[in-house]
Amino acid sequence: MIDDRSKGDVARAEIMDAARQLFLLQGYNGTSMRAIAQAAGNRAVAGLYNHFPTKEAIFRALIEEQNPYGALLGILNNAQGETAEAYIRSALTDILIVMPQYYDFFQLALIDLREFEGRHVAQVLSEKVFPQVIGVIVRLQALPGLKPLDGVVLVRLMASLVVGYIVTRNIAPGMTFEQLPHEVWSRQFIDALLYGIMDDDARE
Amino acid sequence: MIDDRSKGDVARAEIMDAARQLFLLQGYNGTSMRAIAQAAGNRAVAGLYNHFPTKEAIFRALIEEQNPYGALLGILNNAQGETAEAYIRSALTDILIVMPQYYDFFQLALIDLREFEGRHVAQVLSEKVFPQVIGVIVRLQALPGLKPLDGVVLVRLMASLVVGYIVTRNIAPGMTFEQLPHEVWSRQFIDALLYGIMDDDARE
DNA sequence: GTCTATAGTTAGATAGAC
DNA sequence: GTCTATCTAACTATAGAC
Numbered sequence: 001m002i003d004d005r006s007k008g009d010v011a012r013a014e015i016m017d018a019a020r021q022l023f024l025l026q027g028y029n030g031t032s033m034r035a036i037a038q039a040a041g042n043r044a045v046a047g048l049y050n051h052f053p054t055k056e057a058i059f060r061a062l063i064e065e066q067n068p069y070g071a072l073l074g075i076l077n078n079a080q081g082e083t084a085e086a087y088i089r090s091a092l093t094d095i096l097i098v099m100p101q102y103y104d105f106f107q108l109a110l111i112d113l114r115e116f117e118g119r120h121v122a123q124v125l126s127e128k129v130f131p132q133v134i135g136v137i138v139r140l141q142a143l144p145g146l147k148p149l150d151g152v153v154l155v156r157l158m159a160s161l162v163v164g165y166i167v168t169r170n171i172a173p174g175m176t177f178e179q180l181p182h183e184v185w186s187r188q189f190i191d192a193l194l195y196g197i198m199d200d201d202a203r204e
Numbered sequence: 205m206i207d208d209r210s211k212g213d214v215a216r217a218e219i220m221d222a223a224r225q226l227f228l229l230q231g232y233n234g235t236s237m238r239a240i241a242q243a244a245g246n247r248a249v250a251g252l253y254n255h256f257p258t259k260e261a262i263f264r265a266l267i268e269e270q271n272p273y274g275a276l277l278g279i280l281n282n283a284q285g286e287t288a289e290a291y292i293r294s295a296l297t298d299i300l301i302v303m304p305q306y307y308d309f310f311q312l313a314l315i316d317l318r319e320f321e322g323r324h325v326a327q328v329l330s331e332k333v334f335p336q337v338i339g340v341i342v343r344l345q346a347l348p349g350l351k352p353l354d355g356v357v358l359v360r361l362m363a364s365l366v367v368g369y370i371v372t373r374n375i376a377p378g379m380t381f382e383q384l385p386h387e388v389w390s391r392q393f394i395d396a397l398l399y400g401i402m403d404d405d406a407r408e
Numbered sequence: 409g410t411c412t413a414t415a416g417t418t419a420g421a422t423a424g425a426c
Numbered sequence: 427g428t429c430t431a432t433c434t435a436a437c438t439a440t441a442g443a444c
Contacts, residue, residue: 011427027318029233033420044429046422051427055420085402110314114231118375147403153392156372156381157401160393163371164364171322177360188357189364196399197361198289199351215409236437248411253439255409 012051014040019058020066024107028059028115056116063112063120068102069129076136084145089190092158096186100166161193216255218244223262224270228311232263232319260320267316267324272306273333280340288349293394296362300390304370365397 018039022031033055037043052058075094081087112121137151146154165185169177177185222243226235237259241247256262279298285291316325341355350358369389373381381389 027231027233029231029419030319032418034418045420046430047428049421107318111318113375114311114315114318115234121375145403147401149392149401152381152384154401156389157393157396159372160368161364162368164366164368167367167371168360168363171317171325177356180356185360188353189361192361192397192400194400194402196397197351197353197358198398199349237439238437249438250412250440251410259438 011040011043011047015043015048015051016058016062016065020062020104020108023059023062023111024104028111059108059112059116060120062108063105064124066108067105067121067124068099069124071098071102073129073132076133081143084140084143085194087140087143088158088194092161092190092193093186095162096165096189097182099162100169103166103170106166157193161189165189215244215247215251219247219252219255220262220266220269224266224308224312227263227266227315228308232315263312263316263320264324266312267309268328270309270312271325271328272303272309273328275302275306277333277336280337285347288344288347289398291344291347292362292398296365296394296397297390299366300369300393301386303366304373307370307374310370361397365393369393 015036018041019031019036022035022039025031026035033045033048036058037045037048040048048058052061072095075091075098079087079091079094081090109118109121112118133155134151137155140146140154141151149157219240222245223235223240226239226243229235230239237249237252240262241249241252244252252262256265276299279295279302283291283295283298285294313322313325316322337359338355341358344350344358345355353361
């Protein structure tokens with residue numbers, strides 16, 4: 001066999017792929033099991049129930065298996081730097097490249113927030129992400145150069161930077177945000193986080 | 205009459221109020237016209253169609269009539285300050301207090317993004333908000349103290365700050381973000397935007 | 409402008425043959 | 427594991443009396 005996955009695994013993957021596309025296009029309640037079955041290789045609706053007990057189970061599987069947390073933690077753990085500035089520049093530069101590639105997931109997370117009060121995302125976040133992020137922050141604060149900020153402040157500021165970057169990139173209708181290339185925007189955002197937007201000799 | 209609104213206006217308001225609550229709780233496709241009619245004073249479904257031609261028209265009316273743009277522009281136009289720092293502190297302090305009060309609207313905007321590709325929000329943004337914001341930025345850049353940043357960079361940084369603040373406040377499940385009071389968080393965010401997170405004498 | 413009643417459609421999920 | 431056929435419930439929207 002060319003593909004060593006079982007027939008069932010292939011079907012499962014096709015169903016999830018079709019469901020993801022339709023959820024993103026039409027929302028959760030706007031997507032019917034019929035539509036998913038048809039998009040997943042013209043299957044019969046009943047066949048879907050061999051792989052997932054309910055429609056919600058398909059959605060939950062998407063959140064659990066296609067999230068960017070592994071990539072995010074990989075970047076945080078592998079970023080190099082002898083100073084806090086070098087580490088943050090290295091990590092955020094990569095994060096601002098990689099996270100927007102998971103825009104589909106962020107859209108699914110918004111659906112989760114609306115349709116399920118965020119419970120699927122929250123479970124993965126609290127189980128897999130937060131514990132590891134704490135360790136990263138401790139290591140970051142041991143590097144020289146940071147203002148004496150509370151760790152939780154540091155986490156929220158960096159998370160806000162990434163979230164704000166992604167949201168403003170996709171929300172502004174026909175705005176000029178796309179006229180500058182990503183590298184310029186990334187640099188501007190990181191510089192602003194590190195040193196702010198005020199002139200140095202204007203400090204009051 | 206105690207209320208000088210016509211009977212029709214009262215019904216319209218009740219319908220919109222019920223629809224908003226249900227859209228926020230259950231999403232757009234998850235909310236039926238039946239449920240709206242029942243929540244709006246146990247009305248008959250057919251009565252809704254005297255006030256709105258379709259279900260989408262109810263949603264559009266919510267976006268158009270309950271958005272925070274008037275409040276936002278009011279703050280930007282009324283903020284005082286002889287320097288850029290004073291103006292930004294004044295404006296952002298107010299914005300970070302007022303905008304989270306419109307969290308319901310942001311949630312409706314997310315629904316718009318998912319169900320209607322953001323077309324209702326984008327229309328209001330491009331017609332009413334962007335033209336006025338340009339004027340504010342020009343005035344801000346005439347004040348002393350700013351680094352020589354492109355106006356569009358300034359807009360996106362400030363928008364990201366506000367969006368990131370609101371999103372991280374409501375997404376993190378049971379996280380410690382609520383353990384510090386709003387005033388502290390607001391101050392931390394504004395300070396970070398103005399002067400960054402690096403120690404002054406650590407600049408490389 | 410409100411109601412009752414209902415038309416016409418589509419939803420999620422299941423039964424049972426293969 | 428896949429299919430055809432179907433159940434029951436819910437949906438948006440309309441007709442027509444008051």
